[in-house]
Amino acid sequence: MAPEVRRLEKSISNEGYSYPVDFWALGVMFIQMLWGEQMDFSHQMFSNDNEETYAPRNLAQTLELPRYISPAAHSYVMGLLENDPEKRLGSPNSPHGSIREHPFFKSGHPINWQEIDEGIFKAAHRAPTITFTESDRSSHPSLSVLQLDILDKDVSAKVEWLAAGKSTCTSVEEERFKSFDYISESTALEFI
Incomplete structure (x- = not known):
């Protein structure tokens, strides 16, 4: 959670927050993409113990970033995790400059921002597409307009399992949800 949101949450500040929280x-x-795994951030990484003198720690300095990341990637992370939202990369007065002009996006495979702005950017890799047959569609109406980009075999298997009307929950999960009385009118397939 961005430092300005934490300050607001703890009633240390009433300034609110804006788009820099997204950065x-x-x-x-x-x-998480650089490390290749989801990280579990503890609140101690973000703030000092003394709430009266709340001075947020800089997450980028607290974390030990992997040695294998490039200086440009390191600079990009440091800019995005700047504690001061006015100085954060992407903010108009940021000393780090604009996101589009950051060296990280100039090295390796440069991004054509104009194509992105115009909505004509094509991804370098496109996952295979799966289309359901007429028999699938007739037996499962929710599949009538569904076409999925399959990223891996697990997703494909899960879609087939759901299409067959089966649950993807384990028996333990099924037991936990037995007492729930809410039943969604939509299916999980609508959200895949």
């Missing part, structure tokens, strides 16, 4: 979240997501 903070992008920084956290970017770190």
